[in-house]
Amino acid sequence: MHPRSMRLIIEADRPVERVPSVLRVRPAPPPPTGPGSQAALALEPRELWIAAHVPGLPLAALHVAERSVPLVVVDAEDRNQRVVAADARARAAGVRVGMTLGAALAAVPDIDPQPRHTARELVLMQQLAGIAATFTPLVSLEPPDGLVLEIKPSINLFGGLRELCRRLRDACLAHPVFATGECTPHFTLAPTALAALAAARAGARCFITDPKVLPARLKPLPIGVLRWPEEENARLAAMGVHTLGELMRLPRAGFARRFGPAQLADLDRLLGRRADPKRRIAMRERYRGSLDLDHEIHEHDRLLRALEPLLAELEEFLRARQRGITSLRCRFRHYRAEPTVCILRLAQPESDATRLGSLLRERLATIALPEPVRRCELVSGALTERPVASRALWAPGEHGSAPAGEMPALVEHLRARLGAAAVYGVECVAEHRPERAWRKKGTEGWGRALDEARSLLPAKRTKEERAHPPVPFSRPLWLLHQPEALTVHRGRPHYDGALELLVGPERIESGWWDGGDVQRDYYVARTSTGARLWIYRECTGVRAWFLHGLFG
Amino acid sequence: MSTPKRQLDELLAHPSLWRGRSRAAIATVSTGYPALDAGLPGGGWPRHGLIEILTPHPGVGELYLLLPALAALSRAAPARWCTWVSPPHEPYAPALAAHGVAMDRMLMVRTHLPLWAQEQALKSGACEAALAWLPRASPKAIRRLQLAAEQGRSLGVLYRSLRFADVPSPAMLRLVLEPRTAANTHGARITLLKRRGGSREPIDLDWARAA
Numbered sequence: 001m002h003p004r005s006m007r008l009i010i011e012a013d014r015p016v017e018r019v020p021s022v023l024r025v026r027p028a029p030p031p032p033t034g035p036g037s038q039a040a041l042a043l044e045p046r047e048l049w050i051a052a053h054v055p056g057l058p059l060a061a062l063h064v065a066e067r068s069v070p071l072v073v074v075d076a077e078d079r080n081q082r083v084v085a086a087d088a089r090a091r092a093a094g095v096r097v098g099m100t101l102g103a104a105l106a107a108v109p110d111i112d113p114q115p116r117h118t119a120r121e122l123v124l125m126q127q128l129a130g131i132a133a134t135f136t137p138l139v140s141l142e143p144p145d146g147l148v149l150e151i152k153p154s155i156n157l158f159g160g161l162r163e164l165c166r167r168l169r170d171a172c173l174a175h176p177v178f179a180t181g182e183c184t185p186h187f188t189l190a191p192t193a194l195a196a197l198a199a200a201r202a203g204a205r206c207f208i209t210d211p212k213v214l215p216a217r218l219k220p221l222p223i224g225v226l227r228w229p230e231e232e233n234a235r236l237a238a239m240g241v242h243t244l245g246e247l248m249r250l251p252r253a254g255f256a257r258r259f260g261p262a263q264l265a266d267l268d269r270l271l272g273r274r275a276d277p278k279r280r281i282a283m284r285e286r287y288r289g290s291l292d293l294d295h296e297i298h299e300h301d302r303l304l305r306a307l308e309p310l311l312a313e314l315e316e317f318l319r320a321r322q323r324g325i326t327s328l329r330c331r332f333r334h335y336r337a338e339p340t341v342c343i344l345r346l347a348q349p350e351s352d353a354t355r356l357g358s359l360l361r362e363r364l365a366t367i368a369l370p371e372p373v374r375r376c377e378l379v380s381g382a383l384t385e386r387p388v389a390s391r392a393l394w395a396p397g398e399h400g401s402a403p404a405g406e407m408p409a410l411v412e413h414l415r416a417r418l419g420a421a422a423v424y425g426v427e428c429v430a431e432h433r434p435e436r437a438w439r440k441k442g443t444e445g446w447g448r449a450l451d452e453a454r455s456l457l458p459a460k461r462t463k464e465e466r467a468h469p470p471v472p473f474s475r476p477l478w479l480l481h482q483p484e485a486l487t488v489h490r491g492r493p494h495y496d497g498a499l500e501l502l503v504g505p506e507r508i509e510s511g512w513w514d515g516g517d518v519q520r521d522y523y524v525a526r527t528s529t530g531a532r533l534w535i536y537r538e539c540t541g542v543r544a545w546f547l548h549g550l551f552g
Numbered sequence: 553m554s555t556p557k558r559q560l561d562e563l564l565a566h567p568s569l570w571r572g573r574s575r576a577a578i579a580t581v582s583t584g585y586p587a588l589d590a591g592l593p594g595g596g597w598p599r600h601g602l603i604e605i606l607t608p609h610p611g612v613g614e615l616y617l618l619l620p621a622l623a624a625l626s627r628a629a630p631a632r633w634c635t636w637v638s639p640p641h642e643p644y645a646p647a648l649a650a651h652g653v654a655m656d657r658m659l660m661v662r663t664h665l666p667l668w669a670q671e672q673a674l675k676s677g678a679c680e681a682a683l684a685w686l687p688r689a690s691p692k693a694i695r696r697l698q699l700a701a702e703q704g705r706s707l708g709v710l711y712r713s714l715r716f717a718d719v720p721s722p723a724m725l726r727l728v729l730e731p732r733t734a735a736n737t738h739g740a741r742i743t744l745l746k747r748r749g750g751s752r753e754p755i756d757l758d759w760a761r762a763a
Contacts, residue, residue: 410633410676411659418663426645427655438645440660473738473760475647477615478640530731531611532738549644550611551738 048152048189048209050165051196052128052172055203056183057145058085061120069112074101076115084116087182118144124177128185129281131171134320135164140193140278146200148193148278161209165189190214192272198225198244211272218270219245226266232259244270287317287325287380296335296372300364303332303373304357310378311360315353324349324386328356329379334371342367345420347411349386355409362416432510433518434479434548474506476534476549483546486535493535493545497528509539524551578748581707584620591755592725593748597621602674602698602708603725606717606745610640610685612731613740614711616759618683623652625680625707632706635659635673637684638666667693674700674708681707695722717745724748732756 054060058073070090072083081101093108101113121144129147132139135158138150151164158164169187178184188206190196195214199206202221208214221244223236235258241247247267256264268274289310297303307330318324326349332340344363350356414423425441486493493499504523511518519539526532534549580596582589589595597603597618607614626634634657636643645655657680663669666684673682674697682701689697694710701708710723717728726745739758 410635410673410678413672413676414661414663414669418661418665418669422662424660425656426643426658426660428645428649434644434646438642475644475650477619477644477647477651478611479642479644481642528733529608529612530733531609533611550641552611552613552615552641 046152046191047150047193048155048161048191049148049193049196050132050151050168051142051146051148051188051190051193051200052132052185053146053188053197053200053203054125054128054183054185055145056085056087057121057124058116059087060177060183061117061124062114069110070095070108071112071114072101072104073116074113121145126281127175128172130285131175132168133281134171135168137280137322138278139281141281142197146197148197150193150278161189165207192270193276193278194226194266194270195272198270201225201227215248215271219243219248223247226270228263228266232263235259285383287314287378289313290375290377292375293373296374298369298372300361300369303369303376304361304364307360307376307378308353308357310376311353311357314356314378314380315351318351318380318383318386321383322386323383324351325380325382326350326384327381328360329381330360331377331379332369332373333375333377334369335374337370340367340369340373344416347415349384350412351386359412359416362413366417432508433516434475434508436511436516438479473551476532477552478550480548480550483536483548486545486547488545493525493537495525495527495533495535495547499525499527499533499535501525502532505537507539508536522548581621581624583617584624585617585757585761587755588742588757591742591744591753597707598724599707600702600705601724602694602701602710602722604694604710604712604721604723604727606712606714606726606728608714608730610711612729613738613757613759614729615643617729617740617742617757618681618709619648619651619653622681623654626654626657627652628680632680633657633659633678635661635669635679635682637661637669637673637682638663639683640685667697670708670710671697671700673704674706675704677704677706679704679706681709683709683711685711687713691719691721698722698724721746 059071062071062073070093071087072090072095073085074081075084083095083097083099083101083104086095086097086104090104090108090111093111095104095108095111099107104111104113125141125143125145125147129139129141132147132149136149136151136154139147140149141147151161151168155161155164158167165187172178172185172187186200186203188196188199188204190199190206190208191211191214195208195218196206198218198221202225204221206217208217222242223233223244223246225244236242236247241250248271252264255267265274269276291306291310293306297306314325314328326346328344328346330342330344332342334340342360342363344356344359346359350359411423426438427441429437429439431437486495486499488494489498501523502525505521506523507519507521509519520536521539522534522536524532525535532551533547534551535545535547537543537545578594578601579599580592580594581599582596583592605614605617622634625632636658638661643658643660648658649655661669661673666686667689670682670684670686673679689710689712697708697710714728714730723746725747727747728743728745730741730743732739732741737758738760739756742755742757744752744755
């Protein structure tokens with residue numbers, strides 16, 4: 001063991017004696033040492049975090065390009081009107097961040113105070129997070145001016161840690177906001193998110209992959225990087241604690257008692273002794289693409305060909321994010337007529353340009369273009385998780401295989417052309433009234449779940465089916481959309497001649513409670529030509545006869 | 553002498569070759585009615601290809617004819633799907649389920665373009681069987697469907713009116729279904745109009761006697 005950390009433990013042990021036992025039990029498994037000591041040594045480098053901190057974010061977010069006077073950004077919400085950012089010229093003239101506006105004006109009379117624009121700052125950080133998300137799925141915003149991303153799993157993909165960092169940096173710096181060079185984001189790498197962030201806020205060079213050296217490297221950083229409340233920092237300063245190193249040397253129990261467990265937890269997270277789960281940002285992005293056509297197009301085929309580059313771009317966009325879309329909106333602009341809108345809805349997330357193209361072809365075939373198209377716009381719906389499916393070994397149908405993707409593909413194909421309502425499944429409902437004993441079933445999310453659950457197993461009978469096996473020939477195979485009134489001659493129902501009643505009556509009387517009151521006597525009847533019908537006679541009113549089904 | 557004879561036999565045994573009276577070796581699924589199985593080439597409905605069922609009007613047993621096969625196909629593992637393109641009425645789910653058909657494998661398509669939808673269903677390879685009710689279809693269109701069925705390895709079933717019995721059709725199996733008028737029977741008489749081998753005699757079926 002390092003002699004220095006030995007000394008730390010000895011120092012830390014002494015004050016612990018004095019704390020009440022209640023407090024001593026609180027910091028659990030690691031032995032009661034100083035808040036920052038060698039406990040982190042046992043940690044493997046399980047995670048690697050890159051933090052990006054944008055100093056002077058309020059300035060960058062204002063998008064002020066050319067200016068003749070020094071610029072400062074003032075927090076309008078703050079009563080004291082403190083300066084939150086100042087450009088290089090203002091800083092050279094003596095303006096410091098944290099000054100009140102009055103003090104800044106006294107130092108430099110001709111400065112240009114601008115109110116802070118927090119919404120734009122957030123947008124800028126979200127754009128940066130979007131760039132970062134192309135490197136790793138775990139990107140988290142640290143408001144207001146930082147973001148962290150976990151890159152350990154992506155290292156191999158991007159050809160090594162240094163290459164990844166270089167590419168991330170280049171991608172972020174390519175953002176137009178940083179073109180002026182006024183403010184640039186600062187990047188750091190560390191085994192914990194908070195350590196990386198702290199180093200980035202301090203503007204320190206930090207490229208640590210080894211958790212063992214983390215405490216030593218964090219020592220010189222000022223305590224302000226933890227962004228604790230002002231009064232805490234002031235109290236620590238009064239105690240002579242100015243750096244993280246001095247903070248780590250404080251006895252753990254005493255520290256928790258004086259500053260509260262939240263601050264102790266922060267220190268534990270800083271050194272990786274405590275898990276620091278981060279909230280992954282949800283990308284609410286859409287694909288938007290547009291294309292001005294060289295010449296006006298009226299034919300669907302040529303229009304689809306013109307759309308191909310946009311669809312390819314969309315596919316690339318989706319593949320980079322490993323996402324799929326379930327709806328796609330196309331707008332075709334004409335010279336005079338209102339734009340034609342064509343919306344494609346899909347049964348399952350899709351990202352393949354060829355598939356989308358063929359579905360769009362079907363959809364377009366149903367739409368008449370009033371005028372030639374001058375411009376196309378493509379807007380995707382929300383991006384959804386696209387389950388990555390393995391390709392089937394056999395071709396569809398070969399060796400009796402049923403690839404999971406085929407049914408949704410067919411459903412989408414049919415729905416694209418015929419409309420969503422044209423394609424549906426049917427299911428049984430436990431109900432006595434025949435017209436309510438079945439219902440239509442949408443096809444959303446249908447094929448997949450079914451195929452996963454069932455395709456390898458023969459379909460099973462449901463519990464209900466097993467308990468009450470239905471009698472095969474008691475119900476017709478065809479049910480009429482609307483019962484058809486039968487003519488009656490001499491008291492006997494007729495349908496292509498007099499009907500011979502074979503089975504019945506079967507009384508179905510139900511539904512008085514929900515408005516669909518039914519009181520009917522059902523019969524199986526036989527026509528003169530030998531067809532079997534399912535007819536009923538109303539038990540109320542004029543006791544009319546109706547045809548309700550066919551034993552097809 | 554034996555060599556050319558054997559060569560000829562080999563040639564004649566080729567599955568894609570059929571002669572008027574020989575039974576072609578094709579993959580089939582049992583119809584569920586032993587009498588019909590005996591009369592059909594290969595002993596059942598073909599697994600891949602197009603069959604045409606001609607009826608005087610709906611409700612004469614055109615579904616009962618197919619139900620046992622449909623139930624077997626939909627409950628087989630791994631089951632593909634079954635589409636119903638523009639059926640004349642609503643298929644009644646409880647009755648179909650009572651006959652053993654797995655309803656969650658059935659897909660209804662209501663369309664004014666039945667030919668197109670049927671071709672897509674057959675071609676996709678997602679369907680075990682695709683049933684379609686066509687008001688009219690040219691021999692050329694039926695030829696397309698036959699090719700699509702072979703491509704997607706599906707069983708295509710076309711329900712057409714008896715009026716078209718005299719119009720030639722490229723379907724691999726054509727049969728006429730007429731209800732039996734005798735009292736106390738619930739069945740039909742099947743006449744095979746076109747088949748690759750098999751019997752010419754009318755076959756009488758009783759729906760309740762499915763195997």
